[in-house]
Amino acid sequence: MKRGTSRDIRTANRYEVLRQIIAASPTSRQELAAATGLSLATVATLVGELLDLRMITEVGFEDSAGGRPRGLVAVNASGGALIGVDIAETYVHVELFDLALNVLARAEENMRPGESRPQQVVSHVATAAGSVVAQAGVEAARVLGVGVSVPGQVDRATGISEYAPNWDWHDVPLLDLLSEHIAYPLYLDNPLRAGAVAELWFGAARGHGDAVVVNLGTGVGAGLVLGGGLHRGVSNSAGEWGHTTLVLDGRLCRCGNHGCVEAYVGAPGIMQNLSELFPHSPLLHPDDQTATIDALAIAVAANEPTAVQVVRETARYLGAGIANLINVLNPEVVVLSSWVAARLGEPLLKEVREAVARHALKRPLAANRIVISPIPTDPACLGAATFALEGALQSVGQRNVRRIASAGARSRTAPSG
Amino acid sequence: MKRGTSRDIRTANRYEVLRQIIAASPTSRQELAAATGLSLATVATLVGELLDLRMITEVGFEDSAGGRPRGLVAVNASGGALIGVDIAETYVHVELFDLALNVLARAEENMRPGESRPQQVVSHVATAAGSVVAQAGVEAARVLGVGVSVPGQVDRATGISEYAPNWDWHDVPLLDLLSEHIAYPLYLDNPLRAGAVAELWFGAARGHGDAVVVNLGTGVGAGLVLGGGLHRGVSNSAGEWGHTTLVLDGRLCRCGNHGCVEAYVGAPGIMQNLSELFPHSPLLHPDDQTATIDALAIAVAANEPTAVQVVRETARYLGAGIANLINVLNPEVVVLSSWVAARLGEPLLKEVREAVARHALKRPLAANRIVISPIPTDPACLGAATFALEGALQSVGQRNVRRIASAGARSRTAPSG
DNA sequence: GCGACTTTATAAAGCCCCTTTCCTAATCCC
DNA sequence: GGGATTAGGAAAGGGGCTTTATAAAGTCGC
Numbered sequence: 001m002k003r004g005t006s007r008d009i010r011t012a013n014r015y016e017v018l019r020q021i022i023a024a025s026p027t028s029r030q031e032l033a034a035a036t037g038l039s040l041a042t043v044a045t046l047v048g049e050l051l052d053l054r055m056i057t058e059v060g061f062e063d064s065a066g067g068r069p070r071g072l073v074a075v076n077a078s079g080g081a082l083i084g085v086d087i088a089e090t091y092v093h094v095e096l097f098d099l100a101l102n103v104l105a106r107a108e109e110n111m112r113p114g115e116s117r118p119q120q121v122v123s124h125v126a127t128a129a130g131s132v133v134a135q136a137g138v139e140a141a142r143v144l145g146v147g148v149s150v151p152g153q154v155d156r157a158t159g160i161s162e163y164a165p166n167w168d169w170h171d172v173p174l175l176d177l178l179s180e181h182i183a184y185p186l187y188l189d190n191p192l193r194a195g196a197v198a199e200l201w202f203g204a205a206r207g208h209g210d211a212v213v214v215n216l217g218t219g220v221g222a223g224l225v226l227g228g229g230l231h232r233g234v235s236n237s238a239g240e241w242g243h244t245t246l247v248l249d250g251r252l253c254r255c256g257n258h259g260c261v262e263a264y265v266g267a268p269g270i271m272q273n274l275s276e277l278f279p280h281s282p283l284l285h286p287d288d289q290t291a292t293i294d295a296l297a298i299a300v301a302a303n304e305p306t307a308v309q310v311v312r313e314t315a316r317y318l319g320a321g322i323a324n325l326i327n328v329l330n331p332e333v334v335v336l337s338s339w340v341a342a343r344l345g346e347p348l349l350k351e352v353r354e355a356v357a358r359h360a361l362k363r364p365l366a367a368n369r370i371v372i373s374p375i376p377t378d379p380a381c382l383g384a385a386t387f388a389l390e391g392a393l394q395s396v397g398q399r400n401v402r403r404i405a406s407a408g409a410r411s412r413t414a415p416s417g
Numbered sequence: 418m419k420r421g422t423s424r425d426i427r428t429a430n431r432y433e434v435l436r437q438i439i440a441a442s443p444t445s446r447q448e449l450a451a452a453t454g455l456s457l458a459t460v461a462t463l464v465g466e467l468l469d470l471r472m473i474t475e476v477g478f479e480d481s482a483g484g485r486p487r488g489l490v491a492v493n494a495s496g497g498a499l500i501g502v503d504i505a506e507t508y509v510h511v512e513l514f515d516l517a518l519n520v521l522a523r524a525e526e527n528m529r530p531g532e533s534r535p536q537q538v539v540s541h542v543a544t545a546a547g548s549v550v551a552q553a554g555v556e557a558a559r560v561l562g563v564g565v566s567v568p569g570q571v572d573r574a575t576g577i578s579e580y581a582p583n584w585d586w587h588d589v590p591l592l593d594l595l596s597e598h599i600a601y602p603l604y605l606d607n608p609l610r611a612g613a614v615a616e617l618w619f620g621a622a623r624g625h626g627d628a629v630v631v632n633l634g635t636g637v638g639a640g641l642v643l644g645g646g647l648h649r650g651v652s653n654s655a656g657e658w659g660h661t662t663l664v665l666d667g668r669l670c671r672c673g674n675h676g677c678v679e680a681y682v683g684a685p686g687i688m689q690n691l692s693e694l695f696p697h698s699p700l701l702h703p704d705d706q707t708a709t710i711d712a713l714a715i716a717v718a719a720n721e722p723t724a725v726q727v728v729r730e731t732a733r734y735l736g737a738g739i740a741n742l743i744n745v746l747n748p749e750v751v752v753l754s755s756w757v758a759a760r761l762g763e764p765l766l767k768e769v770r771e772a773v774a775r776h777a778l779k780r781p782l783a784a785n786r787i788v789i790s791p792i793p794t795d796p797a798c799l800g801a802a803t804f805a806l807e808g809a810l811q812s813v814g815q816r817n818v819r820r821i822a823s824a825g826a827r828s829r830t831a832p833s834g
Numbered sequence: 835g836c837g838a839c840t841t842t843a844t845a846a847a848g849c850c851c852c853t854t855t856c857c858t859a860a861t862c863c864c
Numbered sequence: 865g866g867g868a869t870t871a872g873g874a875a876a877g878g879g880g881c882t883t884t885a886t887a888a889a890g891t892c893g894c
Binding site: 004005006008009012153162163208209210222224226227229231232233234235236237238239240241243244245246247248250255257316317320321323324325327328329330331332358359361362363364366367368 | 421422423625651653658663664672741745748783
């Protein structure tokens with residue numbers, strides 16, 4: 001059991017203030033204090049720290065109601081860059097963000113089915129990372145860090161990919177391999193947690209103490225935000241909701257079990273729902289999940305009856321599974337994220353809400369909202385980049401970066417210079 | 418989103434130290450520091466506070482390896498009393514504990530099926546509470562508080578029973594009603610959370626950051642310990658695992674849904690498992706859950722084949738349900754608690770472990786242990802009393818109870834005396 | 835146009851934590 | 865009886881956050 005120290009409070013407050021600034025840039029210290037519940041003085045020192053780090057800048061003044069004008073601060077977008085890497089079964093996405101978390105450059109590497117050796121994956125990542133830095137034309141020194149999201153079970157402390165189901169990796173020292181090609185600080189975790197952190201900082205989970213980010217892609221899982229922070233579990237593998245049993249002795253799942261949620265609501269599961277209901281449907285593109293989901297999305301948006309039925313059938317399972325999460329965890333918000341959720345969008349959401357209402361208990365249901373993720377880009381990339389941002393902020397607390405009057409940003413070193 | 422303050426750290430440390438003292442009484446400051454990871458100085462001040470509160474006492478010395486002997490402290494059992502109340506569908510249990518959480522007195526009131534009005538329940542509680550105080554012969558002033566566990570959804574802040582399924586209560590101001598009869602400080606919550614707190618302080622969850630306390634009684638639920646503390650959820654109704662779907666479109670549950678965990682592994686569910694497998698079994702006592710479970714427990718202990726089969730069938734459902742919790746939450750330990758678990762004991766545990774192993778993912782499974790609760794008495798009473806204990810400790814931090822040299826315990830008031 | 839009132843921002847002081855360090859107390863061993 | 869050793873307490877130090885005081889920068893009114 002880890003013990004909390006007063007520094008953790010500072011770190012949490014620093015996160016909170018920066019989050020708020022990114023969300024509502026430009027903003028004043030007053031507004032920040034009101035939004036965070038901190039005192040003006042604390043906000044002022046935190047803002048001072050962030051100014052020293054050149055993560056934010058003063059951008060002018062705002063009239064007050066008959067007094068000294070409020071100084072405004074905003075994210076210093078060009079003050080640094082963050083790289084987010086989303087390693088998936090068939091591709092590697094890399095995005096380079098500025099500090100406002102806008103995408104400045106993007107690169108994608110496709111992996112052929114045979115390519116499963118760690119070295120191959122690492123080299124794709126290195127290539128793409130090099131590419132985005134070059135595209136955006138940022139100096140290497142400005143890159144604050146690289147976050148990497150890799151599927152499966154990850155030990156973020158040691159940087160080891162303990163188990164990656166797609167490629168049958170076991171205890172691959174991924175961070176070490178990556179660090180041979182990439183000189184920036186590296187942060188490793190998995191897509192569930194990346195998605196959760198992305199929603200926590202920039203998405204629908206902002207300001208909520210308890211939230212669940214449901215990831216609907218090829219694989220299925222849930223990122224858990226509990227008590228205002230990410231819940232990792234004792235071996236950093238919490239959130240494997242995709243492999244919880246929903247239909248005992250039900251459909252075979254790729255994990256080897258029967259009746260898992262993923263077997264019904266992951267992209268392959270949805271394809272199976274479709275093919276069981278309408279084996280000859282023109283929507284069905286065997287061997288192409290993306291095409292099938294796309295076709296389904298277009299058809300359901302056009303209110304095509306068979307598509308509606310498939311979405312409804314999917315929502316029947318998904319709703320029951322989400323109701324399980326609501327009953328157990330009692331979260332304030334459930335966010336549907338990842339590409340399947342993004343494409344099926346509102347029609348899916350509507351059916352899911354109805355299905356959840358049939359299964360969840362009244363009180364937890366009443367306290368909960370279900371939404372589609374408002375994040376437009378790849379949430380795993382954004383979340384991975386956010387890990388890098390958190391890492392950059394973390395290091396502030398290490399040494400005493402005290403503001404010495406007008407010493408500016410170099411106060412980190414001895415005040416001799 | 419609530420914000421943490423440095424006082425919370427102090428409170429958590431105070432809990433931790435007292436927990437440790439209760440668990441390993443008598444003990445030395447050295448041992449406490451080692452066990453809690455706190456510095457000797459901090460332990461010394463916390464021990465000082467607890468001594469001032471008369472919750473612990475100095476009980477002698479212990480030889481050290483050739484130096485000054487270690488001072489020993491132990492719980493001052495007679496320094497106060499705590500009352501735990503477990504309100505259930507058919508009875509009210511009240512136990513009076515000393516500060517070492519030994520039961521000093523016990524009272525039980527049975528409620529007839531028709532008795533469901535809040536006033537009736539309250540009067541049973543008041544009677545029983547009066548009885549235990551009289552039995553134990555403790556002075557009223559020594560009673561530090563009364564914890565009350567009531568089924569259903571509870572708002573512990575306002576003391577309102579928002580919803581109690583058995584009696585169809587809606588928003589009953591239970592705490593107000595109780596306070597008309599009971600003068601001690603009152604603390605209200607539900608049995609799931611009471612059970613979890615009991616395990617966290619005195620049972621199998623001690624020292625674990627993430628644990629799940631599975632409650633197997635007539636009703637079924639889970640108390641969640643996450644990040645070292647109780648997880649309540651946004652509307653204080655987390656843990657309703659009994660009403661998560663395990664068999665979509667399965668057996669009808671009393672909540673109105675189909676295929677809930679509770680419908681298979683609660684006492685009535687187990688009876689149904691039995692009657693479906695062996696409709697004419699002599700183990701079956703229709704209309705008497707307790708007798709049936711007792712008979713089943715005796716038979717399975719004697720290795721009676723039909724009983725074994727019923728337990729195995731039950732464990733098939735229970736194991737899948739627990740595996741769901743393990744996959745989602747990745748806890749260090751799962752504790753099986755409440756009377757059904759206590760009676761079926763080891764045979765159930767063995768079958769459950771096998772069933773869980775079939776469903777849970779390798780990594781979270783490997784990090785997890787499943788045990789039967791080591792708490793011998795009614796865990797809801799103990800947990801409720803623990804809420805009262807926490808309440809008594811909480812109030813320490815309110816005013817500055819500074820130790821002024823030899824001012825003793827009265828330093829709470831102005832030092833004029 | 836200048837003083838008074840407002841509002842914002844920073845500095846200082848105070849309080850709450852925990853830890854480290856130093857010193858005293860109490861034994862054991864030689 | 866004098867070290868060596870271990871325990872316990874007091875003081876100092878380093879973080880944090882908040883409240884209070886002060887300086888800075890406008891607006892408003894006479």
